[in-house]
Amino acid sequence: MTGDADVDGFAPLRIKRVVRETADAVSLVLDVPERSSRRFRYQAGQFLTLRVNVGGQDVRRCYSMSSAPVEGELRITVKRDPGGLVSNWINDTAAEGDQIHAAPPEGRFVLRGDLSGATEVVAFAGGSGITPIMSLARAAVDDPDRRVRLFYANRARDSVIFADPLDRLVAEHGDRVLLHKHFDEDDGVVASAAIEAFIAPAGDAHYYVCGPGPFMDTVERTLLAAGVKESRVHLERFTVAAAAPSAIDQSGVAEEVVIELDRQSTTASYRKGDTLLQTVRSAGLRAPASCETGSCGTCMARVVEGSAHMLNNDALDDDEVEEGWVLTCQSLPTSRKVRINYE
Numbered sequence: 508m509t510g511d512a513d514v515d516g517f518a519p520l521r522i523k524r525v526v527r528e529t530a531d532a533v534s535l536v537l538d539v540p541e542r543s544s545r546r547f548r549y550q551a552g553q554f555l556t557l558r559v560n561v562g563g564q565d566v567r568r569c570y571s572m573s574s575a576p577v578e579g580e581l582r583i584t585v586k587r588d589p590g591g592l593v594s595n596w597i598n599d600t601a602a603e604g605d606q607i608h609a610a611p612p613e614g615r616f617v618l619r620g621d622l623s624g625a626t627e628v629v630a631f632a633g634g635s636g637i638t639p640i641m642s643l644a645r646a647a648v649d650d651p652d653r654r655v656r657l658f659y660a661n662r663a664r665d666s667v668i669f670a671d672p673l674d675r676l677v678a679e680h681g682d683r684v685l686l687h688k689h690f691d692e693d694d695g696v697v698a699s700a701a702i703e704a705f706i707a708p709a710g711d712a713h714y715y716v717c718g719p720g721p722f723m724d725t726v727e728r729t730l731l732a733a734g735v736k737e738s739r740v741h742l743e744r745f746t747v748a749a750a751a752p753s754a755i756d757q758s759g760v761a762e763e764v765v766i767e768l769d770r771q772s773t774t775a776s777y778r779k780g781d782t783l784l785q786t787v788r789s790a791g792l793r794a795p796a797s798c799e800t801g802s803c804g805t806c807m808a809r810v811v812e813g814s815a816h817m818l819n820n821d822a823l824d825d826d827e828v829e830e831g832w833v834l835t836c837q838s839l840p841t842s843r844k845v846r847i848n849y850e
């Protein structure tokens with residue numbers, strides 16, 4: 508964890524404090540150098556992309572802020588993924604004073620609705636999915652007119668991240684914060700009935716969901732079935748169900764992609780199976796990108812000629828997709844000729 512300069516938009520942040528949350532989760536409070544402070548302003552619910560070198564390999568991973576700007580610090584919380592490279596490395600080796608490289612905050616999992624207060628925040632967190640939800644909840648209670656309902660599911664009591672801070676949040680704002688803890692060890696995995704009961708008394712609300720895939724699917728399905736509008740349901744997925752590039756029909760695909768970037772037009776040869784971002788890089792161009800999982804939107808460009816298929820999209824809304832925007836890190840060309848414009 509060394510190096511001082513900003514490279515490719517990644518800035519070196521110093522680990523100011525390491526907080527052991529549970530046996531499997533650690534929080535890092537990060538110090539942003541003065542020269543990068545503007546770029547690292549964030550909204551509650553956003554994430555950082557870290558670039559770390561583990562065993563000689565440069566890898567990137569996204570981690571949501573568990574702090575809110577109102578707390579005056581930048582904190583991420585990392586839970587071990589069994590067999591995972593970066594999460595275990597951070598849990599095992601991160602130490603106060605170390606440097607870690609991060610790209611500035613990104614993400615659209617932020618508070619929506621009437622920001623002057625009236626809209627209720629109804630949040631569902633499963634396991635480490637509490638990270639951005641904690642950030643949203645802290646930001647929301649800062650507004651005295653806002654109410655928060657939080658459904659927090661964990662397998663067991665000893666795996667609960669932020670047990671004490673959440674209890675404090677309730678103690679301090681009990682009239683506006685309702686916390687429901689669900690433990691699989693007592694009640695089995697979360698089922699639709701529990702979600703329905705929880706949302707029944709909710710008023711004019713936006714709904715935020717983050718946790719393991721099956722948990723998120725159950726919550727999303729239940730909310731939509733209960734009549735909640737899709738535009739009111741906000742999802743943050745930590746893992747993406749990988750669509751195999753081979754499942755996409757690229758039989759008639761072009762051999763070239765034309766890239767309009769920084770007012771220059773470049774023609775790159777296309778190698779079947781590559782994403783648009785990989786194609787841009789193979790042409791020696793430096794295009795914007797951050798998470799490379801389809802979550803942040805940094806790599807978006809517009810397809811102005813031809814077509815492309817996105818393997819995953821957790822960043823663009825329907826209108827943007829209709830206007831031709833794609834996430835280049837997730838897009839495979841599907842037409843003979845493709846021209847993209849970063850605008």
Ligand SMILES: Cc1cc2nc3c(=O)[nH]c(=O)nc-3n(C[C@H](O)[C@H](O)[C@H](O)COP(=O)(O)OP(=O)(O)OC[C@H]3O[C@@H](n4cnc5c(N)ncnc54)[C@H](O)[C@@H]3O)c2cc1C
Nearest residue numbers: 568569570571585586588589590591592593594638745802
């Ligand atoms: C927007 C966003 C925000 C996020 N926020 C957070 C957060 O706040 N906190 C948090 O803890 N995480 C968060 N994540 C998840 C995080 O980015 C990482 O994905 C997570 O830490 C796992 O990374 P890893 O390097 O430890 O695991 P990886 O090495 O990427 O492995 C992931 C899993 O795949 C398995 N695996 C790896 N290679 C293979 C293989 N060859 N064959 C079969 N299985 C394999 C591993 O065993 C492991 O279970 C977020 C993700 C996104 C996209």
Ligand code: FES
Nearest residue numbers: 797799801804836
């Ligand atoms: S780099 Fe984040 S969506 Fe493509």
